[in-house]
Structures are given as structure tokens and as C-alpha cells.
Amino acid sequence: xxxxxxxxxxxxxxxxxxxxxxxxxxxxxxxxxxxxxxxxxxxxxxxxxxxxxxxxxxxxxxxxxxxxxxxxxxxxxxxxxx
Numbered sequence: 001x002x003x004x005x006x007x008x009x010x011x012x013x014x015x016x017x018x019x020x021x022x023x024x025x026x027x028x029x030x031x032x033x034x035x036x037x038x039x040x041x042x043x044x045x046x047x048x049x050x051x052x053x054x055x056x057x058x059x060x061x062x063x064x065x066x067x068x069x070x071x072x073x074x075x076x077x078x079x080x081x082x
Contacts, residue, residue: 004039006032012040
């Protein structure tokens with residue numbers, strides 16, 4: 001059994017009939033599109049996708065900061081120096 005990471009599901013045939021309506025009815029939430037009763041893909045509005053992309057970018061930056069902090073070499077810089 002697969003975990004479904006969405007509050008709403010729709011069959012792929014229903015999604016193909018009117019994808020815009022499916023997303024509109026989801027009110028900004030992701031929709032799991034099912035193929036043979038298993039998640040085939042997730043449809044998300046562009047605003048939500050952008051939020052997810054921003055979070056992933058922040059996580060990448062946080063990892064870089066953490067890795068650099070582990071090196072233990074710090075240089076103090078004032079805002080005027082920037």
C-alpha cells in the first residue's frame with residue numbers, strides 16, 4: 001500500500017477530463033492523481049509549487065551554512081565592509 005501525501009485524490013481519467021477544474025476544486029491544496037488506485041503523480045497549483053521550491057532552497061542554504069560552520073573558521077565583517 002502506498003502512502004498518499006494529499007487530502008484529495010482523483011482518478012487519472014477524471015483528471016484528464018478537466019485538470020483545471022480538479023485544481024480549482026482543491027482550493028490550493030495538492031491532488032494525488034491515481035493510476036490503478038496508486039498515486040501516479042501529484043498536481044499542485046503554481047503558488048504551492050513555488051512555496052515548496054523556496055523551502056527546498058532554504059534547506060540547501062541552511063546545509064551550506066551548517067557545513068561551513070563545522071569548519072570553525074570565522075571572519076568578523078561589519079556591514080560597512082560589505
